[in-house]
Amino acid sequence: MKRLLLVVLIALLGLIGVVVGRTLLLPPAAFNSAPVSLPEGLDAQRAAESLAAAIRLPTLSHQVGTPANQQAASDAAFAGLREWLTQRYPRLTATTEQLPTGSPSILLRWPGKDSNLPAALLMAHQDVVPVAPGTEELWSHPPFSGAIADGFIWGRGAIDSKGSMVAILEAVETLIAQGFQPQRDVLLAFGHDEEIGGHQGNRRIAAQLQEQGKRLAWVSDEGGFVVRGQIPGVSQDVAVVGIAEKGYVSLTLQANAQGGHSSQPPAFDETAIGRLSQALQRVGDAPFQRGFDGPTGDLLASFTPAQSFGYRLIFANLWLFGPLVEQQLAASPAGAAQMQTSLSPTLLRAGIKENVLPPSARATLNLRIHPRDSIESVAAHVRSAVADEQISVKVMPAGREPSAVSDVNGEAYKAFAEVIRQSFSNTLVSPNLTVGGTDSRYYEPLTDNIFRFSPLLMERDDLPRMHGTNERVGIETLANASGFYYRLLQSLNNPAD
Numbered sequence: 001m002k003r004l005l006l007v008v009l010i011a012l013l014g015l016i017g018v019v020v021g022r023t024l025l026l027p028p029a030a031f032n033s034a035p036v037s038l039p040e041g042l043d044a045q046r047a048a049e050s051l052a053a054a055i056r057l058p059t060l061s062h063q064v065g066t067p068a069n070q071q072a073a074s075d076a077a078f079a080g081l082r083e084w085l086t087q088r089y090p091r092l093t094a095t096t097e098q099l100p101t102g103s104p105s106i107l108l109r110w111p112g113k114d115s116n117l118p119a120a121l122l123m124a125h126q127d128v129v130p131v132a133p134g135t136e137e138l139w140s141h142p143p144f145s146g147a148i149a150d151g152f153i154w155g156r157g158a159i160d161s162k163g164s165m166v167a168i169l170e171a172v173e174t175l176i177a178q179g180f181q182p183q184r185d186v187l188l189a190f191g192h193d194e195e196i197g198g199h200q201g202n203r204r205i206a207a208q209l210q211e212q213g214k215r216l217a218w219v220s221d222e223g224g225f226v227v228r229g230q231i232p233g234v235s236q237d238v239a240v241v242g243i244a245e246k247g248y249v250s251l252t253l254q255a256n257a258q259g260g261h262s263s264q265p266p267a268f269d270e271t272a273i274g275r276l277s278q279a280l281q282r283v284g285d286a287p288f289q290r291g292f293d294g295p296t297g298d299l300l301a302s303f304t305p306a307q308s309f310g311y312r313l314i315f316a317n318l319w320l321f322g323p324l325v326e327q328q329l330a331a332s333p334a335g336a337a338q339m340q341t342s343l344s345p346t347l348l349r350a351g352i353k354e355n356v357l358p359p360s361a362r363a364t365l366n367l368r369i370h371p372r373d374s375i376e377s378v379a380a381h382v383r384s385a386v387a388d389e390q391i392s393v394k395v396m397p398a399g400r401e402p403s404a405v406s407d408v409n410g411e412a413y414k415a416f417a418e419v420i421r422q423s424f425s426n427t428l429v430s431p432n433l434t435v436g437g438t439d440s441r442y443y444e445p446l447t448d449n450i451f452r453f454s455p456l457l458m459e460r461d462d463l464p465r466m467h468g469t470n471e472r473v474g475i476e477t478l479a480n481a482s483g484f485y486y487r488l489l490q491s492l493n494n495p496a497d
Helices: 002-024 044-055 068-088 090-095 162-177 202-211 272-284 295-306 309-315 318-330 333-339 375-386 411-423 439-446 475-493
Strands: 097-099 106-110 119-125 152-154 186-191 216-227 237-245 247-256 342-350 360-369 391-395 427-434 450-458 472-474
Touching: 002 309, 044 068, 044 152, 044 162, 044 475, 068 090, 090 106, 090 162, 119 162, 119 439, 119 475, 152 475, 162 186, 162 450, 162 475, 186 202, 202 439, 216 411, 216 427, 216 439, 237 295, 237 411, 247 272, 247 375, 272 342, 272 360, 272 375, 272 391, 295 309, 295 333, 295 427, 309 318, 318 333, 333 342, 360 375, 375 391, 411 427, 411 450, 411 475, 439 450, 450 475, 472 475
Parallel strands: 119 186, 119 216, 216 450, 237 427
Antiparallel strands: 097 106, 106 186, 152 472, 216 237, 237 450, 247 360, 247 391, 342 360
């Protein structure tokens, strides 16, 4: 017995040694601890006034079938924004070439010194989502007022994504005024329909560039933010860069049964609604595979060196504590979405009257597909979970596969991350998986490097404002975003580029 206890003790001490050793051997966290100042020539107040003017143009994107008067109002707003851009940024207008898009989307080419090099593409979108009817009075300032108050610019689109658009324009206008010319061409793409899928905007632009045989060095689009106080055990801000985005598909499940009067029903599981409800429960009880592979693993590895020792010990030893970490992450919708394909029941349709058994019942499931999965595999997973030949499972059109994953060890990502560190003090750079959709996916045939990052500081209570009430962005935050794009464009002339 003593020998057994000794063996156990030695094994335990060895395990502790391995766990602590792996923790202590982590490389130091990479971030810039020095203060960062705004590049010369950029003006925070001017940027704020530019964004305020852009917000006052209600560039709403509408689905097909919108009343003609609403569509006409949006068309006028998009035309007004184009005119505003021309007047507000005269140097940019004189220096860049306006390329045709066949839509209100804007595509500008800033000629570089060597047009044979693959171009760099900066993206943002002009269009915004509507304000939910009845919530207008909840806003501190009217949603399309572009009010500048209390250190913020208020209004729909401030975060998503007119703030980024204005930050790009301010940076380009300033650099041109200073005589800067990039080594390679720079394209500026400002879509008009990102919020409804980008089909008439950036999808067409990307197809046009592909037909011309163009290649892109990298693409920078909206995505993650600079977040504060949202990573356990990390005191620094974290700049979250999407290196991939989830796919998208909706499935319909339909059950058919004998209809009739509700006074003499068959067994519950023989009714259309009963059969469908039980199938939905089986689907809910069969979650998709979880894991730390791909972008999620890169995300954890990037911030672990900066965590406090207790957290660092756990995250540096996922081989041992992985199940615990997985369980904790899966407990939150945001954490679960990083690790697996998500499934949401979004529509139910059945019945016409409370005392009539419907002959059919249908449900729609919306899935956001993790890069390890595909449309085919998630449909097969759902069919397997349904396990009922009398329920059809159909894939709806307009789905898209998960994107490719940009290489975090590649030179383009390393250069992009370094510009972030130069632009934001005390900030880590972390790759992650973008769970929503962006227009950048249309450019996958043109580049291996797509980085989804909106250079805006977001604290915990800021994120619900996007698409919500009291959307706003700080004046200093907007200025720092301009500084990021200024440095990113300057980096195009680095010898290593």
